[in-house]
Every structure is written in structure tokens, then in C-alpha cells.
Amino acid sequence: MHTNEHGPYGDREEAVLHYEPQYKFLKCRVNGVPVAKMVDMRASLTDFLRNDFSLTSVKKGCEVGECGACAVLIDGVEFNSCIYLAIWAEGKDIWTTEGLSLRDGSLSIIQEAFVDEAAVQCGFCTPGFIVGATEIISRKKYYTIDELRKELSNHMCRCTGYENILIAVQKANNIANGFELEADHKVNRINKDNIKDYI
Ligand code: FES
Numbered sequence: 687m688h689t690n691e692h693g694p695y696g697d698r699e700e701a702v703l704h705y706e707p708q709y710k711f712l713k714c715r716v717n718g719v720p721v722a723k724m725v726d727m728r729a730s731l732t733d734f735l736r737n738d739f740s741l742t743s744v745k746k747g748c749e750v751g752e753c754g755a756c757a758v759l760i761d762g763v764e765f766n767s768c769i770y771l772a773i774w775a776e777g778k779d780i781w782t783t784e785g786l787s788l789r790d791g792s793l794s795i796i797q798e799a800f801v802d803e804a805a806v807q808c809g810f811c812t813p814g815f816i817v818g819a820t821e822i823i824s825r826k827k828y829y830t831i832d833e834l835r836k837e838l839s840n841h842m843c844r845c846t847g848y849e850n851i852l853i854a855v856q857k858a859n860n861i862a863n864g865f866e867l868e869a870d871h872k873v874n875r876i877n878k879d880n881i882k883d884y885i
């Protein structure tokens with residue numbers, strides 16, 4: 687209980703400031719589905735997606751907007767959901783990695799490229815990278831590896847050393863947008879025939 691020595695609040699104002707629940711009715715679309723929920727006005731979009739919809743591809747890494755593990759698409763643009771209040775999503779179109787697979791359950795081009803190029807180790811950063819790559823691909827522009835390094839510099843990976851991730855994103859961008867594949871991309875780096883070279 688706060689006392690007057692912590693501020694000039696009377697009893698009633700104290701009750702309002704500190705004890706009244708603050709909830710708001712939120713309507714938006716999540717992975718293409720219209721949703722409506724009461725949300726705590728202080729909740730992050732990360733917590734909203736994980737706790738209310740079990741969308742656990744939205745990872746909690748740093749929770750201060752530094753690592754990209756919690757990235758989602760909001761109206762087609764990538765945002766770190768840990769520093770985005772859930773109530774700001776009112777009327778918006780939110781996509782997480784769960785929603786990016788094809789309707790028949792098969793993997794999207796970018797997900798396939800991550801598998802083919804062995805761009806995953808522990809996988810914690812992967813959903814965030816896939817969300818970032820999805821926005822990049824949607825721009826329909828050719829990117830060199832160095833340009834992609836800059837574009838994806840808001841994502842941290844503790845395991846892979848980034849190179850395979852950059853190759854996977856470039857490959858997916860080239861395939862999805864009809865650009866010619868780089869020489870490196872014409873074969874899967876790891877498949878059942880050459881896997882012995884990697885173990
Ligand atoms: S968890 Fe959101 S940026 Fe790191």
C-alpha cells in the first residue's frame with residue numbers, strides 16, 4: 687500500500703491508480719483468423735500471442751527489442767512483438783511463423799530453404815528469421831548476401847554463424863521472385879546423398 691510519503695494521492699486515487707484492473711476489448715486478425723479478446727492493457731503482443739493463442743513460435747529472447755526472436759508481421763511489416771503492446775494491434779493483421787505454412791500443411795519456400803540449407807541448429811531464433819525473411823521476399827527485390835546481412839541484422843543467432851541462414855534467405859528470395867539461382871543454390875547442401883560429407 688502506497689502512503690502519502692510516496693505521492694500526493696488520496697485514498698480514492700490510490701485505488702484507481704494501483705488496484706483497478708485495466709483491460710480492453712481487442713479485435714484483430716491472427717494468422718488470417720478474426721479474433722476478439724479481452725486483454726490487459728499492459729500486455730505485450732508476445733504474451734498475447736503465446737498465452738491466448740499458444741503461438742509459441744513467437745519466442746521470448748531478450749524481451750527488450752534487441753534479438754528479433756519475437757518477430758511477427760503486423761500489416762505485412764516485421765515488428766518485435768515484445769516491445770509492441772497487444773492493444774496497439776487493434777484492427778491489424780498479425781502473422782506468426784505458424785501461419786506461414788501452406789494450407790495443405792506443407793512448408794513455404796522460405797521454410798523449405800532453411801531445411802535445405804541447414805540454416806537451423808537449436809532453432810530458437812528460426813521463427814524470427816523466417817518472419818523477417820518473409821517481409822524481405824514480399825518486397826520482390828533482388829538482394830546480395832551482404833545486403834541481406836544488413837537487412838537481417840536485427841536478428842541474433844547464438845548457434846549457426848549466420849552464413850547458412852543468409853544463403854537460405856537469398857535462395858528463397860530468388861526462387862519466390864523468379865531471380866536466377868546463385869551457383870551455390872543449385873543443389874541442396876544437405877540431402878540423403880551427400881549427408882555423409884557433413885557428419
Ligand atoms: S524477445 Fe523481442 S526482440 Fe528479443
Ligand code: FES
Pocket residue numbers: 805806807808809810811812842843844845846
Ligand atoms: S539456431 Fe540456435 S539461436 Fe539460432
